[in-house]
Amino acid sequence: MQRLQRGEVLVLGMLLAAPVLAQEAKDVCGGRAGCEVQGTTRALKGHEVVELSLGKRDPQEGLECEQREWWLRRPDTSVVKLLDACNDGYGAAGLGEEDVTVGENLFRHERSGGSSWRWSSKVELQLVPLKMLSELNTSFHTASPESTETRFNYGTFEGRVVREVLDCKVSPDEADGDSATRTLEASVVPQVELPADFLKDGWKRTGLGQCSANGGAVLLGKPQGKDDARIRAVLGQGNVLFLEVVDDKWTGPSEKWLADDHVELWLFPESPEAADACGRNGKDPGLVQWGIRIADGKVFPAYGDPKPPLPVEVVREGNRARLQVKLPAGLDGLTAVYSDSDEGKKQELMVATSPVQFGRAATLSSVRILAPTVATCQVKGSELVPAPVELRPAPGEAVISL
Known part of the structure; x- marks a missing residue:
């Protein structure tokens, strides 16, 4: 028998316990130990987003974090998992941040993290019908003026990559946060x-x-x-x-x-x-x-x-x-x-x-x-x-x- 790694056991356990129907918000837990409903938010008539906490867990890297999930519960009581997250600092700097917004037919997830290279991401979903709306990703270096921003809209296919790169007169070995840059911008x-x-x-x-x-x-x-x-x-x-x-x-x-x-x-x-x-x-x-x-x-x-x-x-x-x-x-x-x-x-x-x-x-x-x-x-x-x-x-x- 093939031995599963720790992460694989965790994911498999979640899939086996995942609910398909939920008459009430508490039923989204699917009987999983330590699962509690943290809140519900109306997203559209008959639709709500349920936030769960599955308690603290200790990932393989040794950083403790709270396992959280967000589920969409529909009028027919069917449910679909929108996001699971565990903010362990999201990088060596341990400065990870996370934010979830539920609006009218909208689910938005934003997070950031990193170390010397910092990054952030934003994903927006339409909830009914469930579709991707847009993505935005950024990265920058704490000791350099260089940065990259990538955005894409799934409804219009409009995508851009905008980069701030060191001016060619600047040596990378001598660059700092105040060094001159130039902008490169391109369609995706x-x-x-x-x-x-x-x-x-x-x-x-x-x-x-x-x-x-x-x-x-x-x-x-x-x-x-x-x-x-x-x-x-x-x-x-x-x-x-x-x-x-x-x-x-x-x-x-x-x-x-x-x-x-x-x-x-x-x-x-x-x-x-x-x-x-x-x-x-x-x-x-x-x-x-x-x-x-x-x-x-x-x-x-x-x-x-x-x-x-x-x-x-x-x-x-x-x-x-x-x-x-x-x-x-x-x-x-x-x-x-x-x-x-x-x-x-x-x-x-x-x-x-x-x-x-x-x-x-x-x-x-x-x-x-x-x-x-x-x-x-x-x-x-x-x-x-x-x-x-x-x-x-x-x-x-x-x-x-x-």
């Missing part, structure tokens, strides 16, 4: 399950809509109108990237692809946050750049000596071009750039999902993988729209995992 590129009809050939006539990252960063020039150089990007299953480009005038092909309307893809196997924004360690291993000409879909290897093939299909209709690109697996950094050349002589306007700098992986967009049990995309009208999924955790399994 969602990787999400897309509808089968869209994957088959629907992408050729369907807009990406809010299911995609918007190329709002202007790298060069100034847009002359709403139809002058726009790009959106979304990753589907199987690492297939879909791009939608809008332009008021197409150019190419010519002898120089850089002077033609084209897409540039910057790809990186690690998180952009892992790379140095100033290139102090030399080239970022694995960072590559591809060029894709809109006029004929021809692919051009660029920075980092990327190895073909990069299968691409381009469909153009009026002022819109749609691209399907099969990418290699294991990408955490991805920036899509559209380079507009109305006169066909040089790059005149460039827009991107992040303010990418040549050869700097730290300036790329991050890829956010969305589990199909949390959110997908659906076609509505002529474009994709976000579709948060009703959450259905197993009995005793918490919606918010810590």
Whole structure:
């Protein structure tokens, strides 16, 4: 017989004792020893959030904490665990804080902790139907001005990563809390399950809509109108990237692809946050750049000596071009750039999902993988729209995992 570790025994015990129905708030305890109801809060007509205390416990790391749970009790007496938590200080500094807010059809959990690197997180749930609303995560160093903030909205797929990084004139060995910084801000590129009809050939006539990252960063020039150089990007299953480009005038092909309307893809196997924004360690291993000409879909290897093939299909209709690109697996950094050349002589306007700098992986967009049990995309009208999924955790399994 396989021996279970201490943590596994605890979790298994909770699952076996987890209630499925609760006629009253006290029934949510499910007969577990030491369990007491700490309070109930109305969240919506017929729905209440029940807070439980299961008493003190001593985790493996030796820090004592109070085991607490929050459950949603529904009108049909069914219950679902929203959160279990045990604030043991949440890090070596022992300064962990935790807060739970229950509002009208809303459950919010906030916590913070860490040591030299401090962090905080906020998760918001819609209770009826039970869905993810948003996440916010931040981190910073107590002896440095560097910080990172990541936010994502599951209803709109709007996601941003904002980083304060050391100015390139500052040596990391001499940096302190007052050192100069610069801001890096990028859209998050969602990787999400897309509808089968869209994957088959629907992408050729369907807009990406809010299911995609918007190329709002202007790298060069100034847009002359709403139809002058726009790009959106979304990753589907199987690492297939879909791009939608809008332009008021197409150019190419010519002898120089850089002077033609084209897409540039910057790809990186690690998180952009892992790379140095100033290139102090030399080239970022694995960072590559591809060029894709809109006029004929021809692919051009660029920075980092990327190895073909990069299968691409381009469909153009009026002022819109749609691209399907099969990418290699294991990408955490991805920036899509559209380079507009109305006169066909040089790059005149460039827009991107992040303010990418040549050869700097730290300036790329991050890829956010969305589990199909949390959110997908659906076609509505002529474009994709976000579709948060009703959450259905197993009995005793918490919606918010810590």
